[in-house]
Amino acid sequence: GTSGGVLAPLLMMGGALGGLESLVLPSEGTGFWALVSMGAILGGTMRSPFTGVIFMLELTHDVNMLLPLLVAVTMAHGFTVLFLRRSILTEKVARRGFHLSREYAVDPLEILFAKEVMRPNIVALPPTAPSALLVESLRVDPTKGPQRLFPVVDGSQRVLGVVTRVDLQKLVDDGGAGAGEKFPTIIRSTPTFAYPDEPLRVVVHRMAHSGLTRFPVVARSEGRELLGLIALDDLLQARSLNLDAERRRERVLRMRFPLPFSFFGRKSAVVTDAEEEDDGDQTEAQ
Structure with missing residues (x-):
């Protein structure tokens, strides 16, 4: 986790600094420099200038302090951005080796779902596929490229397993006319699935955990009806869709x-x- 319990120490340090400043700076009233310093320390070290301003206004209910606070926290925030690599809230996390950045953006993998980038038109094989059908399924569509994973489904489109292109090609090359009889032996009956309503980030994490780059997309019902196929290449479409949406939005x-x-x-x-x-x-x- 990040650093906690920093609010009270920062306010005390800011108040103490303001007390010292009041000894040399012009007198503007009791607590003026202490309040300004508290807001500046809070907004600068936490990289949250508006939080520092609102916090001080809530403490005093003095709207006349708005302009001095805005000037102070802006200068403090600019100083910390230029001279400090991280804020006090992220320094502890960064020391553990995690990469942090100052930019805040929406991750396309969080706002897009598997159903938006999956391939619905794919080749699925029955468990009793004849040799001719296996050979036909290995033909490459010039517009789509080779299909690397073949779901195996029954008559109700329920997924029974998957077959990789490498295993299927080897079976056809070695088995010849009898490849259909040996086809059930290469079916992987415990595939990893993806679901259409899952964010792409969940799918990416599942790929990283399983070491697989292609999943059949099935319905969440007990029948596990086949809906399509999603691969690592399809996840690149998430960025393309996001950029296209940004272009359309920027009128x-x-x-x-x-x-x-x-x-x-x-x-x-x-x-x-x-x-x-x-x-x-x-x-x-x-």
């Missing part, structure tokens, strides 16, 4: 100012989406 607004001067009458570099569509329609008409 740029273009404005035109009909001013009399030609210099000011130039079109701005930003237009509305409707104007973009109108310009595109005019181009097509020409």
Whole structure:
């Protein structure tokens, strides 16, 4: 865990520092410099400037202290960001070897689910697949690439196991026409599953724990109905989907100012989406 029990010591240190400052700085009233120093110490060392301001205002209910506190905590926060690598809350965690950064962003693996990146159109094999079907399943689709894992399902699409492409290729090469009879011997009956409503972070952790990079995606019902397949490559789509969503969300607004001067009458570099569509329609008409 992180460091705890730092609030009271920081406030006491800030109050003591303010008491010393009041001996040399102009007098602004009882407790003025102590309060400012308490907010600065709290906001700077914890890297939470607004917390320091609000905390001090809640203690005193003196709104007149808002401006001095804002100036003090801003200077303290800037000083600690420039000269200290970490805050007092993360220093203990960093000393244990964990990587920490100051940026706060939403992890795409937390907001996307397995059903959004899984492959629904895959080849599934029955447990009594003939040799011809096994050979046909090994053909590579140029648009999708080779399928590395083949779920084995029964007539109700219930997953009975999985077969890797390496094992299936070896069986077809060695077994020939009798590969269908030996097919049940290479079925792995205890596969690891993924579920459609799971965040991708859970799937990634399961891959790291199991050492596998491909899971069949099944429904959570007792029937374990096959829904698709998810692989490590599919997780890269999470970042692509997130970037695409960011591009769509960042709408740029273009404005035109009909001013009399030609210099000011130039079109701005930003237009509305409707104007973009109108310009595109005019181009097509020409």
